[in-house]
Amino acid sequence: MKKALLICYLILNASLLFSQGEKINVIVFGAHPDDCDIDTGGTAILLAKMGHNVKFVSLTNGDAGHYAMGGGELARVRIAEAKEAGKRFGVAYAVLDNHDGELMPTLENRLKVIREIRKWNADVVIAPRPNDYHPDHRYTGVLVQDAAYMVIVPNVAPEVPPLKKNPVFLYSEDGFQKPSPFEPDIAVIIDEVFDQKIYAMSAHKSQFFEWLPWTAGNLEKVPKEDKDRLEMLANWRSKAPNDAFLKCAEKWYGNKASNAKHIEGFEICEYGKQPTDEEIMRLFPMLKK
Numbered sequence: 001m002k003k004a005l006l007i008c009y010l011i012l013n014a015s016l017l018f019s020q021g022e023k024i025n026v027i028v029f030g031a032h033p034d035d036c037d038i039d040t041g042g043t044a045i046l047l048a049k050m051g052h053n054v055k056f057v058s059l060t061n062g063d064a065g066h067y068a069m070g071g072g073e074l075a076r077v078r079i080a081e082a083k084e085a086g087k088r089f090g091v092a093y094a095v096l097d098n099h100d101g102e103l104m105p106t107l108e109n110r111l112k113v114i115r116e117i118r119k120w121n122a123d124v125v126i127a128p129r130p131n132d133y134h135p136d137h138r139y140t141g142v143l144v145q146d147a148a149y150m151v152i153v154p155n156v157a158p159e160v161p162p163l164k165k166n167p168v169f170l171y172s173e174d175g176f177q178k179p180s181p182f183e184p185d186i187a188v189i190i191d192e193v194f195d196q197k198i199y200a201m202s203a204h205k206s207q208f209f210e211w212l213p214w215t216a217g218n219l220e221k222v223p224k225e226d227k228d229r230l231e232m233l234a235n236w237r238s239k240a241p242n243d244a245f246l247k248c249a250e251k252w253y254g255n256k257a258s259n260a261k262h263i264e265g266f267e268i269c270e271y272g273k274q275p276t277d278e279e280i281m282r283l284f285p286m287l288k289k
Contacts, residue, residue: 031136039172042190048090064100088200148271169272184265
């Protein structure tokens with residue numbers, strides 16, 4: 001009897017060790033190079049540091065968003081910046097060859113998304129909600145939603161094997177109130193990696209220090225020195241977590257949440273797998289009280 005119990009104990013512990021060593025595959029979709037960085041950069045760093053696999057995918061090449069260059073020249077710049085940002089985040093970074101400002105929720109683009117999710121063998125898929133000021137952002141959300149069920153259908157994009165299980169699909173944070181405000185189900189405190197997130201984001205020089213300041217009429221105020229640019233970017237991304245984020249963080253971190261300065265939030269999409277709290281803690285192992 002004791003021997004049988006010992007064998008069961010060893011088997012149980014072996015399975016626990018295996019599950020603890022299992023790699024989590026997370027894929028994040030954005031409309032443009034830099035979108036994934038803003039929405040999930042801190043979470044990506046934390047997962048990568050734990051040895052898990054994260055991939056950022058930009059559905060367009062960003063070839064329209066600049067005041068002094070465009071087309072192939074700008075696309076090459078944006079792709080190079082994304083590659084450098086990926087190194088700094090510790091993630092894979094893919095930029096698809098769709099024109100900036102022209103993304104449409106076509107079957108061709110849906111199949112591209114399905115293939116990306118399958119090739120990454122994703123456990124978690126993150127994308128924006130399909131309501132936003134920018135059509136590329138909206139259609140990124142639509143495309144990922146449309147792929148949510150199809151990733152497990154064998155006869156869709158049959159050249160890439162279907163996933164054996166549906167991933168968890170999550171929305172990244174936004175501030176839009178209509179038709180409904182963003183409601184975080186998962187809150188990841190990123191204080192310990194916030195500076196690294198800012199440094200990684202700063203690889204997108206043409207976006208954060210040229211294009212966005214130009215659209216805001218503040219181009220002449222952009223600092224020349226890298227340290228000052230990092231401070232500018234950090235100030236832009238620093239905002240006190242609101243009550244909804246703090247309440248959500250408290251669920252996952254307990255009292256630690258009250259001191260959080262930087263939180264990335266995610267809302268569970270109604271499509272895809274509906275995870276339990278235990279499954280969420282496995283997929284986001286940084287969540288601990």
